[in-house]
Amino acid sequence: MRKLDFSESFLHYIWQNQLYSFNDIYTIEGESIEVVRPGILNHDAGPDFSNAKIKIGDKIWVGNVEIHKNSTDWFHHNHHLDKAYNNVILHVVYQCDIKDKSERKNFLPTLELSNRISPSLVDNYANLANSLDEIPCINQLQKVKSIYITNMLYKVGVLRIQNKTEELKELFAFTNNSFEETLYLILAKAFGGKLNGDAFVRLCKSIPKKQLMKFGNDSFKLEALLFGFAGLIPEHHIEDYPVALQKEYVFQSKKIKLNRSANILWKFSRMRPSSFPTIRISQFCNLLVSNTSLSNEIFAAQSVHELKSFLKCTASSFWETHYTFSNESKKLVKTLGDQSMNTIIINAIVPFLFFYGQQENYPEQKEKALKFLEQLEAEKNRVTRKWNNWGVPFHSAFETQAVLSLEKNYCSKKKCTSCYIGHQILSSK
Secondary structure, eight states, X not given: OOOOOOOHHHHHHHHHTTOSOOTTOBOTTSOBEEEEEOOEEOOSSSOSEEEEEEEETTEEEEEEEEEEEETTHHHHTTGGGOGGGTTEEEEEEEEOOOOXXXXXTTSOOEEEOTTTSOHHHHHHHHHHHTOOSSXXXXXXXXXXXXXXXXXXXXXXXXXXXXXXXXXXXXXXHHTTXXXXXXXXXXXXXXXXXXXXXXXXXXHHHHSOHHHHGGGTTOHHHHHHHXXXXXXXXXXXXXXXXXXXXXXXXXXXXXXXXXXXXXXOOOOOTTSOGGGOXXXXXXXXXXXXXXXXXXXHHHHHOOSHHHHHHHHOOBOOGGGGSBSSSSOBOOOOOOBOOHHHHHHHIIIIIHHHHHHHHHHHTOHHHXXXXXXXXXXXXXXXXXXXXXXXXXXXXXXXXXXXHHHHHHIIIIITTTOGGGSHHHHHHHTOO
16 A cells, blocks of 8 residues: 555545445544444535534534544644634544553544555555646546546536626626626627627626617617727728718717726737627627517527527628728628637526526526537537547537536546546545
8 A cells, every 4th residue: 555645635535435444443542433424524614524423432422523634633723722623523533643642531532544444545546646647537537437427527517607607696786687788798708708808898888788779770880889989999090981980989979978998908919800809899789789689589599500590690891801990801701600609609698598597596597508508519629639639529518618617626626536537436446
């Protein structure tokens, strides 16, 4: 058996799953122990496990369990001075490092695990803990049945969507609990992408959707306001379209009396010209003009195909020969591409539907959000290609979103003891 170098989370894992020998267990002072209930793992401050039920000697105790590598850690962590630890009924340690038996009598009932943990479990943990690979278990995945991988991907896939809804809670509060305005803002962020998403949200927070919709289907007025509030219209220009935009923006901004967000920083470098904020703003205006109620369209959609019909939007004619106001380009109709629509569905529509289902207690909307992800093709990026090279195939965007969450929240942090896949590897002989 290897020399054990571990974190306390490994001992938490052992205690939570009761992965130690139960034969003749006693406290270090010789009292018999029977674990009726190990307790509930506490992720916040305080003792490690709460509501445990343990028989020590001839008495049954209900309370907390604290776990350490060494028994003296109780004092090193100042638990003896903290009232939150007054209800600890058992101290579980890897080893008792107090040799003087007279001192032990002043301790809590203590269970030592050093000789009760399977050598194979220790070796398996060491292999994961000491792995230099990005994914600690990558060379052992073949040991794991696919059902455990599938279950873990489902868990972290749903978790990823739930995490995305946290941002929606903030937007929902900002819009005074308006689902339509919230969808407007999260769609704006998705249109902006990684580099301009926050700038797009700032822009659209300056101009509520209900204000824009006063112009109905007049896409030119919408573009004038959005480009003007974005600070993207050049002050001096000779082409008709930018000149007309500037005049319309000055007129409408005085009329509606909205405060422009100052100094919105737009990024044009390190991206494809088709994703420039100028193109995206024009496409977004086309989407708004084509759909007076964004949320009704989303709620009515029953398939990804219908969602893509909703998202199919085209920049206005000026942008057929431009990517920026300054430079002309080869003529090309700038319609939102299929890959961009997939990204918007993943990052805006799916989280919105899930959030709506949570807020209004409509589980069918949450299920529909998951269904849309499962209908979308698997994403191709650095992370998914890496897993593909390791022999792990993906069949949908739900799975590729899940593996992003798995790698970020579990693999990179080596939280193998909290992972279904890691559990299978740890428990293998």
